[in-house]
Amino acid sequence: MARTAERPAVAGTSLVPLVHRIAWRRRETSDVVTIALEAVGESLAPFRAGQFHMLTAFGVGEVAISVSGTPGAPGPVEHTIRDVGAVSHALSHLPAGGVVGARGPFGTSWGVAGLEEEDVVVIAGGIGLAPLRGAVHQLSKRRGPGRLTVLVGARTPDQLVFADDVRRWRELGADVRLTVDAATPDWGGEVGLVTALLPGASFDPARTVGLLCGPEVMMRFAAADLADLGVDSSCIRVSLERNMQCGAGICGHCQLGPLLLCRDGPVVTYGGTVAALMGQVER
């Protein structure tokens, strides 16, 4: 029997990881690493910005990691990982040449393909910039009239990621603003909540799309602030994460109300059901 026939029939929702090698790794902060994966044999299907892969640290476990690379870019696929648990710890400490498993891509995307005319406001908190990175790359190269604003918050200046990308996005015309909760003596930038950057940003709320990723409380506040400024809640997209396991909407571990976030998310439209769900206390 052919090897591909042994895998589940539904393309892109395989439960069997494909073997990948770490082509290179780059430390972003003290606890964040980007690893770039290249297939050893069969390749994963192309991804869209905002989607995630299930990555396996062999012998440890599997975890959902958003792709931080740019769709369609040649070369290995980048994933940015924060060392917060056993699997992410193992993945983030593997050396270049190390082998991991990968399944996917899974879930919904930021949907940037249709955003030529619109102003786009990206709001990211901490490592939340990673799932947005590919989308911002794509948006920064738009030729349409839409303006691009990127607001990034972090705990401290040394927790800000992707400094080279920030420079490039600015060169391409994006209005990128950074802020931290706690400044260090050498920090000459903004200090305060990321949403405090909104009043200084230039966008037309009537034709603005918001893309939000970060701690859920931050996204809730940011979405509310955007809505208060006149952005329609149906034009605000948030990336939600729960306990992603199968990635295919089968196991139900990532359920949030009527949503299975590995399938219906991670990127969902704020407003209505999602706004209500984000305000609930889950037990």
Next chain:
Amino acid sequence: MTEELAELVARHPLFAGLPTDVASLVAGCAHNAAFGTGELLLAEGEPAEALYLLRRGRVALEIRKPGSGQLVVETLRPGELVGLSWLFPPHRWRTDARAMEPVGVVSVDAACLLAKAEADPAFGFALMKRLLPVLLSRLQATRVRLLDLYGDGAHR
């Protein structure tokens, strides 16, 4: 001059949309001021005698910490308000506010403004409806920052 100031006051986001006579009342207590990079707009412990409508440049709110120097707790941008301690007793600044770059403000004399607010409750109420949202939003932002949201992040 006062007409120009009234225009500046009316254009500032804090007072935008207010009737002209209200902006004129504020402007009657105001003058333009400038601060060089590193200069203090207000200093902890000093009498809080003015509010500043920030027009140009950024301002850092700082708290002195022994052994650590000045800790920047918040930065303010053009369009924002610097200084609220003049509003309530003991009328003393609780932080320093330092110009991060050349700063231009409309400086409003607090005693003058409070006297007008006391004498004209409608003006006072209009003033409070503009000032209290600033306090509220800063309180709410501080609460969120207290959660240290970025400290216990998810995998991605």
